[in-house]
Amino acid sequence: xxxxxxxxELQNSTEMxxxxxxxxxxxxxxxxxxxxxxxxxxxxxxxxxxxxEDFREHLDFILYRQNEKWHEIDSDRLVTERKYNxxxxxxxxxxxFAEREKSLAWxxxxxxxxxxxxxxxxxxxxxxxxxxxxxxAHDNLHIRQLVELRxxxxxxxxxPYNLEYAGDx
Numbered sequence: 001x002x003x004x005x006x007x008x009e010l011q012n013s014t015e016m017x018x019x020x021x022x023x024x025x026x027x028x029x030x031x032x033x034x035x036x037x038x039x040x041x042x043x044x045x046x047x048x049x050x051x052x053e054d055f056r057e058h059l060d061f062i063l064y065r066q067n068e069k070w071h072e073i074d075s076d077r078l079v080t081e082r083k084y085n086x087x088x089x090x091x092x093x094x095x096x097f098a099e100r101e102k103s104l105a106w107x108x109x110x111x112x113x114x115x116x117x118x119x120x121x122x123x124x125x126x127x128x129x130x131x132x133x134x135x136x137a138h139d140n141l142h143i144r145q146l147v148e149l150r151x152x153x154x155x156x157x158x159x160p161y162n163l164e165y166a167g168d169x
Contacts, residue, residue, distance in 0.1 A: 003115075006132050007107055013139035014100050017047070020146040024153070026089040033152055038079065040149050041092065043142050045084035046075055048096040055135040056103045062119040062128040063110070070121045 021029075021040060029041040038046070054073045061068060078084070115129035126134075151169060163169075 006136055009136045010139065011104065013136065013143060016143050017146065018097065020143065020150055021093060028153055029089040030085050039085055040146060041087060041089050042079055042084040043145055044092045044096055045082065045087055047142060048092060048099055049078055051096060051099040051103055055131065056106060059128060059131045062117055062131055063113050066119065070119065
């Protein structure tokens with residue numbers, strides 16, 4: 001596993017997320033394409049929660065806390081339970097980016113981590129390297145989601161203009 005490559009990808013995705021959320025008004029951040037889909041605010045709240053309670057925490061379990069019990073994350077439940085779409089958008093942005101900086105500093109501070117080390121949960125066995133790779137991939141999943149939400153926002157703010165000339169979406 002190439003730590004520096006994964007680390008750089010996490011840094012890059014942080015800046016992509018920052019750019020995708022820039023200039024979005026709080027009311028626009030709450031808009032949902034459908035009742036089942038997430039708003040930009042819900043994405044940010046989710047990213048904040050998994051930054052603290054999932055990826056960094058579970059990677060630490062794998063590397064250093066083998067005797068502790070793994071806790072599952074139910075992202076769909078947390079959206080409603082923690083009332084993501086009612087949170088303050090600016091505050092949640094600040095909280096997520098602060099947590100990401102903590103994660104990046106924590107990752108940089110790892111001393112000779114055993115990327116092949118594994119942890120067995122109720123559902124599967126996962127290595128530290130795989131957890132780090134999934135962290136990077138998880139960012140990309142939500143970057144794609146934010147791009148889709150920005151497109152929807154753009155369609156709303158450019159009405160009544162037709163966007164077909166821009167190319168197929």
